[in-house]
Amino acid sequence: MDARDRLICALDFPTFDEAKALVEELGDAVTFYKVGMELFYGAGPDIIRYLKEKDKKVFLDLKLQDIPNTVAHSLAVLTRLGADIMNVHAVGGPKMMAEGMKAVKEAAAELGRPAPKLIAVTVLTSMDEAQWKPLNYARPIGEEVLDLAALTKESGLDGVVASPREAAGIRERCGKDFLIVTPGVRPAWAASNDQSRIATPAAAIGNGSTHLVVGRPITRADNKQEAVRKILEEMEGAF
Numbered sequence: 001m002d003a004r005d006r007l008i009c010a011l012d013f014p015t016f017d018e019a020k021a022l023v024e025e026l027g028d029a030v031t032f033y034k035v036g037m038e039l040f041y042g043a044g045p046d047i048i049r050y051l052k053e054k055d056k057k058v059f060l061d062l063k064l065q066d067i068p069n070t071v072a073h074s075l076a077v078l079t080r081l082g083a084d085i086m087n088v089h090a091v092g093g094p095k096m097m098a099e100g101m102k103a104v105k106e107a108a109a110e111l112g113r114p115a116p117k118l119i120a121v122t123v124l125t126s127m128d129e130a131q132w133k134p135l136n137y138a139r140p141i142g143e144e145v146l147d148l149a150a151l152t153k154e155s156g157l158d159g160v161v162a163s164p165r166e167a168a169g170i171r172e173r174c175g176k177d178f179l180i181v182t183p184g185v186r187p188a189w190a191a192s193n194d195q196s197r198i199a200t201p202a203a204a205i206g207n208g209s210t211h212l213v214v215g216r217p218i219t220r221a222d223n224k225q226e227a228v229r230k231i232l233e234e235m236e237g238a239f
């Protein structure tokens with residue numbers, strides 16, 4: 001197994017040029033990139049086309065949440081861009097998720113392409129118990145994550161975004177083919193920044209994450225190639 005297929009580098013930059021510079025600097029070391037709100041709002045669809053021309057895989061992380069009709073039509077439009085994975089918020093509800101999935105499949109079929117994977121964010125990895133309490137959910141974060149993962153699966157989606165700490169429970173509840181994409185990954189040598197429910201690359205793999213999303217530990221490192229190499233090595237050691 002190639003660890004590179006399971007490491008997704010978050011391109012959190014405000015401009016196309018900054019993102020392009022990082023992709024060029026990392027070269028073949030990284031094959032999978034995440035384009036989130038900051039870069040998509042700054043650079044637009046051109047950044048997806050650029051990454052696909054470079055033969056990279058793309059996770060388009062726009063975390064859609066709105067009424068089912070709006071999400072379904074937006075996902076149909078986004079499907080044309082050719083990303084490999086897209087996401088919505090699970091708390092948008094089962095109807096929003098199911099209609100979104102249907103729209104993605106129909107749009108891909110019209111284009112004669114395989115459908116991108118659609119996954120749902122459970123509870124953001126920045127959320128800790130102190131942030132969670134004022135939201136008045138009845139249960140602790142970990143339990144909510146598992147139920148949202150099960151709801152995501154029942155709604156027909158391909159997987160979830162969750163913390164690597166929750167990956168083992170999700171795997172047990174949702175079965176072997178479910179994608180578990182985990183941000184909140186921090187090697188022992190990196191700062192946690194605004195992430196709360198974190199784990200190391202080795203722990204994430206050990207817990208059953210299918211993909212690790214890593215941003216600042218790579219993008220803000222003095223030696224970015226070296227940061228990627230160390231993360232890949234740690235992942236491989238845990239296979």
Ligand SMILES: O=C(O)c1cc(=O)[nH]c(=O)n1[C@@H]1O[C@H](COP(=O)(O)O)[C@@H](O)[C@H]1O
Pocket residue numbers: 010012034036061063087121123124125126161162183184185193195213214215216217
């Ligand atoms: O959907 C996401 O990608 C996401 C979900 C989540 O719960 N937590 C989370 O950090 N992310 C994204 O993952 C990336 C993590 O970046 P770093 O904290 O710099 O490694 C950011 O681009 C976040 O927007």
